[in-house]
Amino acid sequence: MRLSRDFFAQDTLSVARLLLGKRLVRRWNGQRLSGCIVEAEAYIGQDDLGCHASVGRTARNEVMFGPPGRAYVYFTYGMHWMFNIVTEAQEFAAAVLIRALEPLEGIPAMKRNRQGRTGFDLCSGPAKLAQALLITRELNSADLCAKRGAELWLEDGPPIPDDKVATSPRIGLNNTPEPWESVPWRFYVRDNLFVSKAR
């Protein structure tokens, strides 16, 4: 079952939590590259100083102000692409950053995309999984809920019970004013080997 726009329209913390266990699927060259989401972070509105939307509406963050269920893909650190899913109502700028996947389908292709790296190093980080699934600028603003012709979408997966879900502060927010640097808006599957960092 493909995840619908209603799913992504929920509040961002719920979406981030519920995305654990869901499958991210990339269609490329007639084959499926996919993985189970094991780590995600919420970025919630213009008040959240960790969120790109906190600087106001710009060309870069425009997609976050649009309808839910679209891809917000941006470039950072001079070499990395990041994949987010837009959440909540139009005009409320929020998204979930996908931080790690447990690889499931198309692993040889992912390995090639990752210059021969394997296992843990395939998708254990936001820039790694973007590289493994060939997610770049062209997919920014792509509709992940399209009925046909989609290159990227999400599918249902086994629910992860609460006792297997852990939270922590978001990764990489250096010198962001509190409480934003410390709010526990990162969700990950406890003891899963493909999570980017143990805690």
Place this chain on the structure above:
DNA sequence: CGCCAGATCCACT
């Protein structure tokens, strides 16, 4: 192992 700096582009100031 852990730590650290370099890589390298682009949006925003």
Place this chain on the structure above:
DNA sequence: GTGGATCTGGCGG
């Protein structure tokens, strides 16, 4: 001109 929702290899312990 600056610095970032990161990753990697190299170096030291």
